[in-house]
Amino acid sequence: xxxxxxxxxxxxxxxxxxxxxxxxxxxxxxxxxxxxxxxxxxxxxxxxxxxxxxxxxxxxxxxxxxxxxxxxxxxxxxxxxxxxxxxxxxxxxxxxxxxxxxxxxxxxxxxxxxxxxxxxxxxxxxxxxxxxxxxxxxxxxxxxxxxxxxxxxxxxxxxxxxxxxxxxxxxxxxxxxxxxxxxxxxxxxxxxxxxxxxxxxxxxxxxxxxxxxxxxxxxxxxxxxxxxxxxxxxxxxxxxxxxxxxxxxxxxxxxxxxxxxxxxxxxxxxxxxxxxxxxxxxxxxxxxxxxxxxxxxxxxxxxxxxxxxxxxxxxxxxxxxxxxxxxxxxxxxxxxxxxxxxxxxxxxxxxxxxxxxxxxxxxxxxxxxxxxxxxxxxxxxxxxxxxxxxxxxxxxxxxxxxxxxxxxxxx
Numbered sequence: 001x002x003x004x005x006x007x008x009x010x011x012x013x014x015x016x017x018x019x020x021x022x023x024x025x026x027x028x029x030x031x032x033x034x035x036x037x038x039x040x041x042x043x044x045x046x047x048x049x050x051x052x053x054x055x056x057x058x059x060x061x062x063x064x065x066x067x068x069x070x071x072x073x074x075x076x077x078x079x080x081x082x083x084x085x086x087x088x089x090x091x092x093x094x095x096x097x098x099x100x101x102x103x104x105x106x107x108x109x110x111x112x113x114x115x116x117x118x119x120x121x122x123x124x125x126x127x128x129x130x131x132x133x134x135x136x137x138x139x140x141x142x143x144x145x146x147x148x149x150x151x152x153x154x155x156x157x158x159x160x161x162x163x164x165x166x167x168x169x170x171x172x173x174x175x176x177x178x179x180x181x182x183x184x185x186x187x188x189x190x191x192x193x194x195x196x197x198x199x200x201x202x203x204x205x206x207x208x209x210x211x212x213x214x215x216x217x218x219x220x221x222x223x224x225x226x227x228x229x230x231x232x233x234x235x236x237x238x239x240x241x242x243x244x245x246x247x248x249x250x251x252x253x254x255x256x257x258x259x260x261x262x263x264x265x266x267x268x269x270x271x272x273x274x275x276x277x278x279x280x281x282x283x284x285x286x287x288x289x290x291x292x293x294x295x296x297x298x299x300x301x302x303x304x305x306x307x308x309x310x311x312x313x314x315x316x317x318x319x320x321x322x323x324x325x326x327x328x329x330x331x332x333x334x335x336x337x338x339x340x341x342x343x344x345x346x347x348x349x350x351x352x353x354x355x356x357x358x359x360x361x362x363x364x365x366x367x368x369x370x371x372x373x374x375x376x377x378x379x380x381x382x383x384x385x386x387x388x389x390x391x392x393x394x395x396x397x398x399x400x401x402x403x404x405x406x407x408x409x410x411x
């Protein structure tokens with residue numbers, strides 16, 4: 001049974017370049033959906049009359065849904081195509097942004113953020129698959145290695161824009177901006193894009209579950225996912241607490257919070273570029289060095305706080321720590337996606353999905369343990385995540401050696 005209908009609009013060869021640019025333009029959507037309103041978190045908490053934890057939950061709910069959805073959306077876009085699904089999801093996303101901007105009910109906002117998680121996951125998974133459909137060989141490899149770099153433009157640009165929007169028009173303007181962006185991209189998609197899936201697979205959840213089971217049974221792969229979750233958790237912890245520390249502890253404003261997130265977005269991107277530059281270096285060795293540096297930076301940060309504590313010192317330490325996190329993420333993302341070339345779509349969904357689920361629970365847990373109070377609590381949060389990373393890194397190392405030995409015996 002296939003779901004291929006002759007009415008589906010195919011991607012024209014003449015539009016391939018434009019639709020590739022559009023696909024890249026949609027990759028940072030998840031970053032925009034979480035990061036544009038970061039500078040508005042303290043203001044939302046005031047205007048809606050809820051605590052910081054309740055506002056932070058809007059991020060957590062998005063991340064959980066975004067993560068869980070990626071686990072099965074791969075199989076949906078493989079069975080029903082990429083084009084229509086991403087187009088419809090863009091429209092639903094835009095509508096739910098308008099609902100958030102016009103309500104003052106935190107629970108309705110929670111519901112809309114859950115819808116955001118699902119629709120954004122569908123769009124991103126469909127667009128990742130687009131590249132695999134249209135390109136192959138070195139060109140595909142080149143595009144795939146650009147993913148995490150292009151994706152990181154979202155967290156860089158979004159809070160910067162959000163800080164200015166918050167200052168000029170209030171928190172609701174962030175969501176009007178997202179709605180407008182989604183509608184413009186949907187219109188361009190409708191004009192220039194089309195279906196790229198060549199062979200439609202049957203929709204089998206049990207088959208997918210079987211593939212997932214086999215992937216997760218590979219220890220180095222599942223530990224790799226945990227490393228991805230820990231790396232991104234560093235960023236998420238700052239995203240959830242940074243604006244409150246900047247605006248309440250250092251008496252900054254939303255624009256300063258936006259600039260701070262912008263700078264840290266560059267840190268993440270720098271780590272990504274460094275990862276791409278050292279792609280052929282011995283894997284375990286470079287990861288151990290990077291992890292050691294990360295631990296050193298966190299310890300120096302904690303020791304320096306009693307001597308010097310201001311916005312600049314906090315951003316400086318957060319910057320160098322986020323570079324090391326971006327480096328881990330880039331390396332492990334390439335590592336995990338490359339493990340199962342025959343099920344690239346499924347591996348991508350599983351990698352993205354599990355990472356976000358780990359990030360959402362871990363960051364919410366860490367932030368509950370060390371609330372958004374000051375630089376010291378942020379330092380403790382980084383320390384905890386770094387120690388966990390070092391432990392998992394050691395497990396990866398021992399498992400990889402075991403896997404290599406088994407392979408050598410087989411050969």
